[in-house]
Amino acid sequence: MKRRLFICSFAMATQLFFAATLVLQPARAGSEDAKSSPTEVRVDNFTFSPETLTVPVNNAVTWVNKDDVPHVIASNDGLFKSKALDTDDKYSYTFTKAGSYSYYCSVHPKMVGKIVVQ
Amino acid sequence: MAKNDRFDPSLSGFIEHDHNNDGIDRRGFLKCMAWAGTGALCVIEGGILKSYALGSQKGSAIRSHKTASFSFVQISDSHMGFNKPANPDVIATLKAAVDKINALPDQPDFILHTGDVSHLSKPSEFENVDQILKATNKEIFFVPGEHDVLNDDGAMFRERYGKNSKGQGWYSLDKNGVHFIGLVNVMNLKAGGLGTLGQEQLAWLEDDVRHLTSSTPIVVFAHIPLWTVYPQWGWGTDDSTQALSYLKRFGSVTVLNGHIHQSMQKVEGNITFHTAFSTAFPQPTPGAPEGPGPMKAPAEQLRSVLGITHVNYVQGRHALAVVDSSLV
Numbered sequence: 001m002k003r004r005l006f007i008c009s010f011a012m013a014t015q016l017f018f019a020a021t022l023v024l025q026p027a028r029a030g031s032e033d034a035k036s037s038p039t040e041v042r043v044d045n046f047t048f049s050p051e052t053l054t055v056p057v058n059n060a061v062t063w064v065n066k067d068d069v070p071h072v073i074a075s076n077d078g079l080f081k082s083k084a085l086d087t088d089d090k091y092s093y094t095f096t097k098a099g100s101y102s103y104y105c106s107v108h109p110k111m112v113g114k115i116v117v118q
Numbered sequence: 119m120a121k122n123d124r125f126d127p128s129l130s131g132f133i134e135h136d137h138n139n140d141g142i143d144r145r146g147f148l149k150c151m152a153w154a155g156t157g158a159l160c161v162i163e164g165g166i167l168k169s170y171a172l173g174s175q176k177g178s179a180i181r182s183h184k185t186a187s188f189s190f191v192q193i194s195d196s197h198m199g200f201n202k203p204a205n206p207d208v209i210a211t212l213k214a215a216v217d218k219i220n221a222l223p224d225q226p227d228f229i230l231h232t233g234d235v236s237h238l239s240k241p242s243e244f245e246n247v248d249q250i251l252k253a254t255n256k257e258i259f260f261v262p263g264e265h266d267v268l269n270d271d272g273a274m275f276r277e278r279y280g281k282n283s284k285g286q287g288w289y290s291l292d293k294n295g296v297h298f299i300g301l302v303n304v305m306n307l308k309a310g311g312l313g314t315l316g317q318e319q320l321a322w323l324e325d326d327v328r329h330l331t332s333s334t335p336i337v338v339f340a341h342i343p344l345w346t347v348y349p350q351w352g353w354g355t356d357d358s359t360q361a362l363s364y365l366k367r368f369g370s371v372t373v374l375n376g377h378i379h380q381s382m383q384k385v386e387g388n389i390t391f392h393t394a395f396s397t398a399f400p401q402p403t404p405g406a407p408e409g410p411g412p413m414k415a416p417a418e419q420l421r422s423v424l425g426i427t428h429v430n431y432v433q434g435r436h437a438l439a440v441v442d443s444s445l446v
């Protein structure tokens with residue numbers, strides 16, 4: 001239990017780190033598991049692909065912008081928000097709690113997607 | 119790989135419309151789309167849109183109208199910093215737009231820029247645009263596009279262009295008896311939604327026009343269209359209907375927008391809507407299969423699908439003549 005708590009707090013610290021620095025780098029995961037199973041959402045032609053992505057807890061999700069225009073990844077409830085991603089820029093966020101996370105592009109709000117964390 | 123590289127040459131060139139219609143009360147409205155290779159002239163008289171070829175007799179007469187009280191130019195979507203295949207040199211095309219403005223026979227009194235001044239909200243991008251536009255020697259009024267407010271909710275944009283603005287950057291001013299209203303509809307956008315004005319701005323707008331007589335001509339300018347062009351691509355504003363309801367009593371309302379990088383007009387009652395060309399790159403027609411991204415035109419045709427808009431106001435007639443000219 002103690003160890004689990006430790007992992008949990010480490011993951012939260014990692015999450016805070018990502019949120020604070022808005023990392024525009026390839027996925028840097030908070031655990032070995034996440035490193036071995038990277039998950040990516042392509043932002044292409046004003047759509048998120050896949051639109052719904054299911055990942056395990058503590059997995060880093062990376063969005064990569066393949067469009068000629070910038071996009072901003074923002075969760076509907078304000079949990080996470082990237083800086084503007086230019087072409088080929090990436091943004092990663094590690095989900096530490098199970099649940100369903102709806103997000104959108106705050107520049108082009110018709111673009112919506114969902115991350116399901118299990 | 120460049121996307122949206124389909125280009126239909128039939129879209130360039132000139133489309134002439136002459137709507138001798140009673141369209142005043144018609145909701146189904148008149149619409150003319152002009153991919154103006156040589157320019158289309160749209161004249162607004164009492165809420166009716168009439169379009170003429172620039173070469174036509176009446177078109178020429180109106181264009182060179184010597185009694186125009188004043189005129190202004192709208193430019194839009196300069197996207198300084200964009201460097202993709204759809205236009206690797208947006209500096210050159212913005213300079214071409216400046217040359218076009220400086221060559222107008224009837225020199226405009228001032229310029230409106232309807233947003234997306236920059237591509238990535240960078241100070242250097244704004245600075246480049248300012249330096250290039252200096253060559254017009256004109257006063258310029260700006261409203262932000264979504265590309266201008268990417269990382270700071272528009273703080274830098276307002277610092278540069280909106281020192282006397284209210285709220286998130288909206289303002290109004292009076293020029294030669296015409297009331298100009300600059301609106302901001304690119305911030306606080308909601309998931310799944312369109313452009314948004316918001317309650318604070320709507321309340322300000324209602325109050326701003328309250329004291330005006332109904333005969334005051336109104337020009338509204340904002341980045342995202344204030345009419346629903348194509349909601350699937352976000353080309354519209356969620357609460358524009360409420361904003362426009364405050365303007366229904368006015369005899370002449372002209373709404374100028376950018377964002378969609380193509381010229382389009384619509385008349386609905388007393389309100390005429392117009393979207394401007396970009397000076398940077400074209401975008402596809404609504405619903406085109408390739409999606410809404412930058413469209414790559416053949417290099418030799420690029421400047422035929424970029425342009426400026428020249429608006430003439432004729433005092434006493436409440437007529438605003440809106441002329442689109444390509445950069446060719």
